[in-house]
Amino acid sequence: LETHFLTGGDVVRVSRALVAAAKAGIELPFERAAAIDLAGRDVLDAVKTSVNPKVIDCPNPETGKLTIDAVAKDGIQLKAKARVTVRVNIDALIGGASEETIIARVGEGIVTTIGSAQTYKDVLENPDNISKRVLEKGLDAGTAFEILSIDIADIDVGSNIGAKLQADQAEADLRRFQAEAEQRRAAARAREQEMLAEVQENRAKVVLAEAEIPQAIAQSFRDGNLGIMDYYKLRNLQADTDMRKSLGDQTKPGKTNE
Known part of the structure; x- marks a missing residue:
């Protein structure tokens, strides 16, 4: 006792x-x-x-978290509370994990069990299955406690997490499709402007080509390839073409003779 006291031990509590x-x-x-x-x-x-x-609440209310939240395969969230009955294993007390480890392992086991359920109804119908599966995992290994029982004190239905995730995904897809559509519209507008510029360029080429016609006619006169009668025939053909075009414009819908 003297040695224990000198090393800083609590002699009274050890004796008791x-x-x-x-x-x-x-x-x-x-x-x-x-x-x-x-x-x-x-x-x-x-x-x-x-x-x-000793009975341990899982989760520990002192941490500010009141329930263990998990989601079944059908997307429904469940909120559970468990009470873990433990007994101290004196042989493993030195170096063994504390209550926090027990709480964390039990919480993990509950989340895994609920997450593996096909529907939330299966969990509500047989909440004792959670206790059985969690106990089978040997969660007290390496701790200073021996788990005697795990009881589900309360389990409530939360929100539909699956539906929320689907709604968020649908909204994200909508924004993506809108962005892609806007990108295609911008590309179409750019292509339209390119085509308009190309039309203007081709029109300019036509005007330049037409401007060279009188020079070509004059050169043909000088070279003797075009006679005066041929020139008159060409002029008559142009006049006839202009007259036909004028008559065609007057017969179009919305046109009136002046």
Whole structure:
């Protein structure tokens, strides 16, 4: 006891733990009790929990989270609360994981079990299946506790997560399609402008070509390839063509003779 006191141990709690263990029929040597105390664990509370199992709320309300949320395969969210009954494993108390590990593992098991259910109705009809499957995983391995039971205290139906995800996906697809349509419209407008520019360019080429006709006629006169009668015939043909064009324009719908 003197050595334990000098090393910073709590002699009173160790002594009370030894007395409580002896009365409860729990084998607890002084060396182990002293080691547990020096490791920073409450050895007296450990003995009491070995005699009277402790109930742990999952999730821990002190963290601000009141339920464990999980989604079944049909997209419906379920909110569950569990109560885990544990007993301290004194042999694994030194170096064993704490209550937080138990809570985290149980929460993970509940989420996995609900997530593997085909519909949320299957979970509501048989909530005890969650406890059975979670217990089968051996979640107390490597911890300072032995899980005696896992009870689902409450389970409620949350929102339709699947429908929300589908709605968000549909909205995202709509924005993507609108962007693609706008891109195609912009490309069409650019192509239209290119075609208009090409038409103007071709018209300019026609005007330039027509401007060279008088020069070609004059050159034909000089070379003797075109006579005066041929020139008159060409002029008559042009006049006849202009007259036909004028008559055709007057007979179009919306045109009136002046």
